Amino acid sequence: MDKQNKLMIYSSLSGKKEEFIPLNKNFVGLYVCGPTVYSNVHLGNCRTFISFDMIYRYLVHQGYKVRYLRNITDVGHITAEFDEGVDRIGEQAKLEMLEPMEIVQKYTVYFREIMGLFNALPPSIEPTATGHLIEQIAFIEKIIENGYAYEINGSVYFDVLKYNNDHNYGILSGRKIDELISGTRDLDGQDEKRNPLDFALWKNAAPEHIMKWPSPWGMGFPGWHLECSAMSTKYLGDEFDIHGGGMDLKFPHHECEIAQGCSATGKSPVKYWMHTNMLTLNGKKMSKSTGNFLNPDELFSGKSELLTKAFDPMVVRFFMMQAHYSSMLDFTSDALMASEKGFHKLMEAVARLENLPTGNSSGFDVQALVQSFYDAMNDDFNTPILVSHLFEAVRCINLISDGKETISAADLEFLKKEIHGFVFDVLGLKNSKTEGNNDKLDKVMELVLEMRQQARTDKNWPLSDLIRDRLQDAGFTVKDGKEGASWS
Ligand code: AMP
Numbered sequence: 001m002d003k004q005n006k007l008m009i010y011s012s013l014s015g016k017k018e019e020f021i022p023l024n025k026n027f028v029g030l031y032v033c034g035p036t037v038y039s040n041v042h043l044g045n046c047r048t049f050i051s052f053d054m055i056y057r058y059l060v061h062q063g064y065k066v067r068y069l070r071n072i073t074d075v076g077h078i079t080a081e082f083d084e085g086v087d088r089i090g091e092q093a094k095l096e097m098l099e100p101m102e103i104v105q106k107y108t109v110y111f112r113e114i115m116g117l118f119n120a121l122p123p124s125i126e127p128t129a130t131g132h133l134i135e136q137i138a139f140i141e142k143i144i145e146n147g148y149a150y151e152i153n154g155s156v157y158f159d160v161l162k163y164n165n166d167h168n169y170g171i172l173s174g175r176k177i178d179e180l181i182s183g184t185r186d187l188d189g190q191d192e193k194r195n196p197l198d199f200a201l202w203k204n205a206a207p208e209h210i211m212k213w214p215s216p217w218g219m220g221f222p223g224w225h226l227e228c229s230a231m232s233t234k235y236l237g238d239e240f241d242i243h244g245g246g247m248d249l250k251f252p253h254h255e256c257e258i259a260q261g262c263s264a265t266g267k268s269p270v271k272y273w274m275h276t277n278m279l280t281l282n283g284k285k286m287s288k289s290t291g292n293f294l295n296p297d298e299l300f301s302g303k304s305e306l307l308t309k310a311f312d313p314m315v316v317r318f319f320m321m322q323a324h325y326s327s328m329l330d331f332t333s334d335a336l337m338a339s340e341k342g343f344h345k346l347m348e349a350v351a352r353l354e355n356l357p358t359g360n361s362s363g364f365d366v367q368a369l370v371q372s373f374y375d376a377m378n379d380d381f382n383t384p385i386l387v388s389h390l391f392e393a394v395r396c397i398n399l400i401s402d403g404k405e406t407i408s409a410a411d412l413e414f415l416k417k418e419i420h421g422f423v424f425d426v427l428g429l430k431n432s433k434t435e436g437n438n439d440k441l442d443k444v445m446e447l448v449l450e451m452r453q454q455a456r457t458d459k460n461w462p463l464s465d466l467i468r469d470r471l472q473d474a475g476f477t478v479k480d481g482k483e484g485a486s487w488s
């Protein structure tokens, strides 16, 4: 069982599923592009990090010793106006009238808190871009030495055309250099770059720019693509196993990372490139810049027009696990309600495992059932298929519990161990601590809302308003809908 079966991973570089063979037997180097900490992470960002948390968890479950890096981008993530040197963190610092490092601290703390609520394991190393300036400068020097970058006016640019003569710029994203060139426009001939496609490795900082550091080229700051190359290779080597991020990072970010790696070391840095798909809202990608997003706290408190109630972080995690990481997933309140039911059903069955009666062997094949869990995960981390097999197990558990099916003591031990492994360790679900209390609270609230409904039927408006207001004071929001009142 388990590890003997091949783990297949869809590689974005080759466009097909490939058998996972780590570069060093039993060890895995995993790098995931982390958040740019200039604002609160939204639920879309969370989906990507939760997907990689599940991938990390499965690799660990399979016995690999994984060194998992997820960086914090605390400088250099530039907006479209990069050529003007607009750094997101610097901009936000101006807006909030804080030091850039206060911005970084504030949103890093929030990010970690949210990841904790989603039960995402901390990475082995969480390196920051500002903590690795020496490495980034050294990386640029290597690229210049190898002839793929040039300095001008205190900035250093990557020479895309020169690189493309010797390598293939577009190898990951499938973009063609000619099309890329025709898609760019020279900003009024003001551009100091040799070619508009060239990207900055180091940017000269104007005197008023806040975040800047000394370098061989003067005061400036590093380009965004560079930090991931410098930090991943520092801790994982010039070549490492898995590099991940959301699909939207494939181009230019990851394409540029490959170019930087190849031109500095002559080697393509990553064996398996993995990309997660987007969480959408109203059918469109969740994104800060378009305003089409939901914050995790809105979800946990239910305070959003888009929601009919609050949701437990574990329900949200389960909702995400019900889709394959490479499929789009649309967020709706209804879909979450359905996941909530499924989640509770699964958790109740897992709890029931503790007290199942044992007896004769089962009529169902426990070994085959458990094997199906592994098969699903070995097929490119197919969590929705895993979940469907877990529900098959739920059905069996309920039959045993109802006395309609039997299980031997040995089979029960085995099933319990494997179900715990997949539900808690791999999917990263857990029973919310307050769940027992939530059930009780649900019942009390149901009663209170029924009493309020009775008051409304009796046209006793003062009483119905009093109930609503007192609930409000206690932190409960009551919403009157078509199907009666609900609370959060
Ligand atoms: P950023 O902080 O913008 O660099 O984004 C952090 C991570 O979130 C990146 O890997 C993005 O690809 C990912 N991401 C951004 N928007 C979404 C979304 N709507 N759904 C899933 N992942 C996303």
Ligand code: ZN
Pocket: 032, 033, 034, 228, 245, 253
């Ligand atoms: Zn990155």
